[in-house]
Amino acid sequence: MTITPDESRLDGTFAALSNSTRRAILGRLAQGAATVNELAAPFQMKLPSISKHIKVLERAGLIQRGHRAQYRPCALDPAPLEQVSTWTERYRPIWEARFDRMDDYLKTLQPATKEPATKGTTKR
Amino acid sequence: MTITPDESRLDGTFAALSNSTRRAILGRLAQGAATVNELAAPFQMKLPSISKHIKVLERAGLIQRGHRAQYRPCALDPAPLEQVSTWTERYRPIWEARFDRMDDYLKTLQPATKEPATKGTTKR
């Protein structure tokens, strides 16, 4: 439950997803494989930067690359995204239970495990 | 479709989630609010480091903080996680359609939009 072997992989996946250019690239790849130049087209960024972004995505296992003539086509590999989903969905009950339970949370804001003061102080 | 206002927020959220210590902290908070010391207990890391991690999570909007005596309790705010879920689930059809379609992908690895050579070369 707590620590799965994929835990370490999630580091790289989340890091790769933390950049909007890279997310846009994935979005593009969601509708089919593409070459580096095609992926770069929508951006004002220079090619080498896109190349680096692609490498990050590749190392995160989010894309697979081909090798056709001088082209290095990219294809989306959704597997790490499935792990992201698995991780995230564990919290779904929490955000769905939020009928302004947030308010409750802030009132429950005294520590639970130990008893760090606030014993006789009543609330607030 | 392409760019939503939350897009920018996702940057920080994904970045915050890209560290296993921070994900563990969220995991802990999923079962109730906690003080900084309580959150730090499972780690061998020093307090200031935990403090920084908490600040990252806070700036990403993933936790809300209270102020009770000398304690600064933390509570999970799942809202950004919901956005992560929304983003990720758009790819679910892709990873669910993978009845080893990956193989297909690798065969379809010629670019589609433009015609970068490979015209008379047939396949493979």
Place this chain on the structure above:
DNA sequence: TCCGTACTTTCCTAGATGGCTAATTATCCG
């Protein structure tokens, strides 16, 4: 054989990140 196309690699800079120790702030309690 040489040119153009498609990328990648190398080197640079500026800024963020993750960890530490030491010092500081804030609050409660005796």
Place this chain on the structure above:
DNA sequence: CGGATAATTAGCCATCTAGGAAAGTACGGA
């Protein structure tokens, strides 16, 4: 008041990141 507890801030260091410019590699075609 003075001490203990909770947590942050400040400073230091090593490493990583995002970008660009310039040079290098690899392949196809005339």
